[in-house]
Amino acid sequence: MNRESGHRDSREKRKASIDLNCDLGESFGAYTLGRDAEILPYVTSANIACGFHAGDPSVMQRTVKLALEAGTAIGAHPGLPDLAGFGRRTIDVSASEVYAMTVYQIGALDAFVRAEGGTLKHVKPHGALYNMAAARADLAEAIAEAVYRVNPALALFGLANSELTRAAGRIGLRVAHEAFADRGYLADGSLMPRGLPGALIVDAKTAAARVVRIALEGRVNAPDGGDVEMRADTICLHGDGEHALAFARHIVEACQTAGVRVKPFA
Template sequence: MKYQVDINSDIGESFGVYKIGMDDEIVKYISSANIACGFHAGDPNVMSNTVAKCSKNDVGVGAHPGFPDLLGFGRRNMDLSLTDVKNYIIYQIGALQAFATSFGIKLQHVKTHGALYNMAAVDEKLAIAITEAIASVNENLICIGMANTAMQMAAEKVGLRFACEVFADRNINSDGTLVSRKLPNAIIHDEELACRRVLQMVKKGVCEAIDGSMVKVKVDTICVHGDNPKAVEFTKKIKKILEENGVEIVPMGKFL
């Protein structure tokens, strides 16, 4: 059986004089990038420079829209009307799409950020608003989210392709949702363990939850976070172990 999977990372999250992440290096080892669009992070110069890096490294470009919350990095829940959410999503996709067009490339996907991602996984009305906004801009865009969530159901309902995502460095609950970052065991710091978990998810379709139960997962794309000191080496390890086990790393747009 031939395995193909995408590796994505949230990049372009610097802002003005503040630099976040190691984008120059991590783009060499991922196949798709989720680029901040100015609401939770990023600015026009960062967006342009990040799209350029992706174009140079043949990395699929995607919008990473979030709540309008620079101070909280988009990780705080916000109570917004569905109309507001739709317009915020359209605005952010449109901004990144313009930069992509300026470099002669097409947007591949959209992945919501932080609190918006987590809320949409369980809130059907919010998920519908997001997917309708995406489809209104470009119905050929791929929507990224976790499998068996409100986002997957919403994407399928509006006719969008959906990429099922897992996280290389995050623990999950027994219902498949991510363990809150507010809890001490949310992040997996053992790189060898994380690599074994990723391989198990891709090859066997299961992942051990925080309570020890085994949860079925579907893997189209693997998220690696680029905002920690070991991110680049960690991403290289994951890519290496997957390729050594017969898994081809390609942008999701090539197999979805």
């Protein structure tokens, strides 16, 4: 084997793996959302809500324990202060407010992780905050700076090729470019607004095939029938989705069949 073919084989091996992350800990008080304990064995990274868009101290503690028992990497999932809207409504916030609320929420979850003997591994913004930071450089910089100042060893998960991942790279954080198993994409690589037809993928086999294609080819289907280039280190599965558990099972099985290793983001 010559040197060039050896390098090519090495690159192919690296591509044949993917992190599967899931948004968890999004229950609140007497209200239960998602099937966290059942999903955790299938995913490799858990993004745990920090009390602003969902979650409360008891839910945070319980979800951290479940994730540690499952051996799943734990990340903070900060969102906008919008329990009624589940953090999916756009709120007019400044960069300084986003910085402060991100530090606050990372610190809260990190305390629970440390108290249970674990280590926080990453941060992934939620919902509207995620989408806003993907498009606005000032908010992306605020989140990246907040993560870096709390702990520069943390990874930052963000929409592939977005302002958020670019800001994380500039400040020196480890970056996980993220794609979605259960969301539709526009031709420019952005997520389809939830109100549009095809924005939410409801078929588990379709979602699983998409994950395998992203992992192996770095491409995803667009509504016009073409392909969108999609570099991804991690794939998101929404834990509050009706079919989340079935999706998780199908994705892991499809990856195993295709020779794609599902493992935590390194």
